[in-house]
Amino acid sequence: MLLSSTLWLSSCSGPADELDSQISEALTNDNAIDGTEADAIRALIAKEKADLADNKKTEKLVTAGGDVDETALTNYIKRTIDYRKLVKEGKTPTLALSGATASTKPLRLNVYLEASASMFPYDAPGGNGTFKRALNDVLTEFDGVNPGQGKTFVVNTEVNDLGLSLSQFFKQGNIFTVAKTKGKTTSTDFEGIFQEILSKTTGDELSVLVSDLIYSDPSLKGMSAQKTLDAASSLLTTVFNPYAQTHSMLVLKMTADFDGTYYSWNNVKQPYKGDRPYYLCLIGTNDAMQRLYTDPTYQTIRRFEQLPGYEDSWFFGRDRKAVTPFYTILVNDPARKGRFKRADEEVRARTKTVHALDDVQPDVTDKSLAVPVAVDLSALRLPPSLLTDKNQYQVEGKDNFTVTSVQTYSGTNGTTHKLLLSTKKPARGARTATIRLRRQFPPRWIASTSTANDIPVDASATFGLQNLLQGVERAYNPNNQTEYFTLTINLE
Numbered sequence: 001m002l003l004s005s006t007l008w009l010s011s012c013s014g015p016a017d018e019l020d021s022q023i024s025e026a027l028t029n030d031n032a033i034d035g036t037e038a039d040a041i042r043a044l045i046a047k048e049k050a051d052l053a054d055n056k057k058t059e060k061l062v063t064a065g066g067d068v069d070e071t072a073l074t075n076y077i078k079r080t081i082d083y084r085k086l087v088k089e090g091k092t093p094t095l096a097l098s099g100a101t102a103s104t105k106p107l108r109l110n111v112y113l114e115a116s117a118s119m120f121p122y123d124a125p126g127g128n129g130t131f132k133r134a135l136n137d138v139l140t141e142f143d144g145v146n147p148g149q150g151k152t153f154v155v156n157t158e159v160n161d162l163g164l165s166l167s168q169f170f171k172q173g174n175i176f177t178v179a180k181t182k183g184k185t186t187s188t189d190f191e192g193i194f195q196e197i198l199s200k201t202t203g204d205e206l207s208v209l210v211s212d213l214i215y216s217d218p219s220l221k222g223m224s225a226q227k228t229l230d231a232a233s234s235l236l237t238t239v240f241n242p243y244a245q246t247h248s249m250l251v252l253k254m255t256a257d258f259d260g261t262y263y264s265w266n267n268v269k270q271p272y273k274g275d276r277p278y279y280l281c282l283i284g285t286n287d288a289m290q291r292l293y294t295d296p297t298y299q300t301i302r303r304f305e306q307l308p309g310y311e312d313s314w315f316f317g318r319d320r321k322a323v324t325p326f327y328t329i330l331v332n333d334p335a336r337k338g339r340f341k342r343a344d345e346e347v348r349a350r351t352k353t354v355h356a357l358d359d360v361q362p363d364v365t366d367k368s369l370a371v372p373v374a375v376d377l378s379a380l381r382l383p384p385s386l387l388t389d390k391n392q393y394q395v396e397g398k399d400n401f402t403v404t405s406v407q408t409y410s411g412t413n414g415t416t417h418k419l420l421l422s423t424k425k426p427a428r429g430a431r432t433a434t435i436r437l438r439r440q441f442p443p444r445w446i447a448s449t450s451t452a453n454d455i456p457v458d459a460s461a462t463f464g465l466q467n468l469l470q471g472v473e474r475a476y477n478p479n480n481q482t483e484y485f486t487l488t489i490n491l492e
Contacts, residue, residue, distance in 0.1 A: 015048035016058050020080060027082045032094040035287050036203045039246040042068050047242035065479055068245055070097065105204045106146035107288060107298065111139065112197060113162065114211040115154045115179035116188045121260025122212075122278060123174050131256035131278070132175055133308045135210065138280070139166055141301045142206075154182035155193045155209070187216055190468075191235050198243045201283050206292065209281040214454075215464045216265050225452055228265060229467040236471030240316075244475045248289040248317030250381070251469065252280040253445060254309045264454045265463045272457045277311070277449060279462075280304075286317065293381065312445040314469070315381035316476045326413050327375040327487050329354040335405075335420055337363045337370035343490070352413065356490040362426045369399065369426040373435070373489065374415035380484060384408075386443070387417060394483075396434045398427035399491070403435070430492045436483040441473045442466050 022044055026037040033041070045052060045061055045068050052058040060072040074097060077083055086093050113119075113135075122131040143150055143166055152162040152169055160182040162169070169175065193209065201207040215232040223231075240249075258276035261269050284292065292298050304310055331342055331354055343356035362369050377387050386392060393403040401421040409418035421433060442450070450466035451458050 014055075015044075015051040016055050018048070019044055019052070019058065023077055023080055024082045027077075027080070027086065027093050031086060031091055032096070033077065034096050036285070038095075038097040039202070039285050039287075041073070043242050043246050045073070046245050073097065106149070107142070107284075107291060108146050108149040108151075108205050109139065109142040110197075110201070110205060110207040111135070111150065111152045112155045112159070112193065112207060112209045113152065113175070113179055114156065114188055114193075114209070115176060115182060116156045116185050116263075117261065118212055118214055118263045119278075120176045120180060120185075121258045121262070121272075122256050122276070123176055124257075124259035125174065127257045127259055130309045131254075134254060134256070134280075134310075135175070136170055137307055138208065138301075139169070145297060145301070154179045155188070155196075155211075156182075157184040157187060157189050157192075159183075159193065159196045188214075190215060190232075191239055194236065194239045197283055198239070198247055201247065201288075202285060204288060206282060206284040206288055209283070210278070211281065212276070212278045213281075213462055213465055213468055214263075214265060215468055216263070216267065225265060229452060229464045232464050233467040233471040233474075236468055237474045238471075240472050240475035244478075245318055246285060247283060248286055248315065248381075249472065250282040250289070250304075250313060250315050252282070252304055252307070252313050253311045253449060254278050254280060254307065255311055256309050262454075262457045264457075268455055270455065270457050274459050276457075277460065277462055286319065289317065293378075312443075313383060314443055314446060316472050317381065318476060319379040321376070321379035322381075323485055325376045325379065325485055325487075326415065327353070327355075327373055328413070328415070329357060329489060330372040330374050330411075330418070331357070333372040333418070335370060335372045335418075337368050337422070338426070339363075340371070340491070343492070355488070356492075358492050360426070360491045366424075367426075368422065368424050370404075370423075371401075371421045371433075371489070373419045373421060373487070374409055374411045375417055375419060375487065376414045377416050377437075378414065380437075382484075383443075392438050393419065394436045394438060395421060396436075398431045399423045399433055400425065400427075401433050427491075430490070433489050433491065435487040435489075437485055439477070439482055439484045441477070442469065 022041055026033045049062045049066055053062040061069055061076060063069050074095065077095065083093055139150055150166055152164060154160045154162050162179060164178060197207045197209060215228065255275050255277050259273045262272040263269060292302055304313065331340065339359065339361040340357040341359055342354050343358045346354060346356055380387065388406045388408065390403045390406050395401040395403060401423045403419050404422040405420045407418045409415060419435065446466050446469060449461055451461035451463055454463040
């Protein structure tokens with residue numbers, strides 16, 4: 001359906017017409033728009049947002065921040081000729097724009113193995129097999145859930161089918177024996193590869209790119225290292241921009257033994273034997289990634305930290321629950337200090353959350369005040385070490401609160417962490433306290449793993465990694481927000 005739609009759309013006169021045609025195609029196909037079709041519509045809006053925002057007919061679809069306005073999108077669909085026609089015929093279409101009717105089909109994994117000369121030494125004959133064991137573990141776990149459905153591809157200057165079943169892949173003494181016969185192994189076209197993966201990964205699919213992520217573009221031959229790094233950053237921003245609202249990416253830093261020729265960013269050959277980093281970039285629609293992280297079926301699969309050679313991770317994605325997480329004050333928690341009660345207004349309103357306190361008094365012994373707050377941080381997909389780092393949280397307000405501890409916490413309404421706000425000199429009267437989780441990129445591991453000079457070879461660093469992933473970060477955080485979320489509590 002998507003292929004035929006793409007061919008048909010090429011003859012349309014403009015983005016607004018393309019949007020109408022894509023909606024029409026989805027509605028007339030089965031009298032419904034499901035989560036996958038909705039993601040494709042959002043991707044088109046994100047891609048053409050500049051033109052759509054300038055069109056009076058479609059201007060409300062794009063928010064001031066450049067995001068898709070979900071309410072406006074729903075209303076827009078309901079005003080289309082096809083939708084109104086179906087309603088008139090008594091066939092009101094089903095709209096599952098947020099994936100409410102989630103698929104029950106098992107997730108299927110597509111593996112994209114980079115087959116360039118710089119990757120071959122990771123599975124050298126004399127190696128300890130860490131690289132291959134990690135790939136086999138990933139493939140085996142997914143195959144156990146959805147047998148025989150995984151697919152393997154080879155990527156370098158192009159994307160090709162590997163042509164091996166999973167059982168044949170597992171039996172390969174060197175997994176690059178067949179892979180190195182596909183495409184040109186002299187360089188890697190990351191623009192084309194990520195574009196291919198993002199556009200082809202839909203519905204129940206997850207895709208994983210296996211690569212050293214060393215950016216080396218033959219068209220930039222003769223350019224300085226800095227110009228090459230700048231090009232890498234801009235490249236991925238452009239590629240990920242249309243998909244930042246519909247797709248997510250998890251980057252896993254892995255380490256395996258390397259025995260062979262290392263090719264620097266400017267193609268200088270260096271012999272090297274020892275450990276080297278490489279990366280698994282797991283990409284999926286937001287719905288598919290949500291299933292991977294929350295469905296009990298994939299509980300074993302998502303324990304990526306147990307893979308051979310795993311070192312660290314970072315998640316790129318957008319989720320409203322991450323921006324406005326559920327939170328509530330724990331008025332009866334043993335960690336509280338001082339005296340306070342739930343605000344009368346909230347009691348009368350019978351709200352599920354406690355965001356306001358009345359009769360706030362400091363502890364009688366040391367005059368301090370401590371307020372425990374439970375919050376659901378599951379949608380952030382950040383490393384546990386960051387979420388429990390009290391120094392990552394900032395609190396503003398007259399009380400001069402600081403976050404003195406962050407603990408994992410399994411509470412009602414899915415809360416995952418408990419923050420303890422403490423102060424030695426509480427304020428008086430009506431006031432607020434604002435809690436923020438700082439958003440900082442790059443994380444320490446990306447900064448320390450990145451280098452702008454890979455001559456000689458650095459055993460623990462990757463040329464331009466920070467620049468490459470900075471491009472992805474800009475796509476997901478175009479307004480350069482400095483916090484993940486803001487929580488407010490009222491005290492009196």
